[in-house]
Amino acid sequence: MSQTLRHPVILDLARKEGKVTVEGLARHFDVTLQTIRRDLAELAEAGQLERVHGGAVLPSGTQNIGYGERRRTGAEAKASMARACAALIPENAAIFLAIGTSTEAVARELLRHRNLLVVTNNMNVANILVANPDCQxxxxxxTIRRSDGGIVGSLTVQTIRQFKLDLAVIGCSALDVDGDLLxxxxxxxxxxxxxxGQSRRSLLVADHSKFQRSAPARIASLADLDTFVTDRPLPDPLANRCRDWETEVVVAPPAQPDRDA
Structure with missing residues (x-):
């Protein structure tokens, strides 16, 4: 495959995986490591990737990737995390479900829960939970954000402040090594x-790729949360901090392959 054809494929892999490696790309294209290093250098020079040790990531910035692409990325990991999250949510509970594809996955796992009250600013979550007749x-x-069905703005905040619920389930666009949600x-x-602020307990659902991205606005710290559900063990320094903060870390089991496939 020529360089012209490799570059868009490399960018597509970076968007889906969050990071690409020199060795992985060399195997994927069956070319030398030096060839891939040149490709990554040219993409970095064009501002399309940022070089990191052993590979490259999408450039840090103030734009999120498309919602449809986010929904497809890491779908199996999100489903596994959602099952682990739903197992922590009791029946007869009142909860917040925030914006994000991970919280949508959690909503799908709540379709058999009974006697739930769900407050959400995510139209997709609401549409999913309509199928559960035992969920209010x-x-x-x-203001509806057309790109992803999220509802934001001062009126949204005013509505949320009318409630005090048992549990909040939120996502984030990025996590830094200090444990800040971005x-x-x-x-x-x-x-x-x-x-x-309006929840008695709080839970973050976020996969490992969030550590490979950056975003400019800080939501909170893992120190402020009760539980963090993710798909891979945390780096030791952050895992130790979570223990000090008494933030429970739940690592969802890997998705099982379909035996009938």
């Missing part, structure tokens, strides 16, 4: 903070 759904008012949209950050 309250959709927060505000996002791209300052209005969404304000809504997430309001949700955390």
């Amino acid at each position: 759904i309250i959709l927060a008012g505000g 996002d791209f949209d300052i209005e969404e950050v304000g809504v997430s903070r309001a949700i955390l």
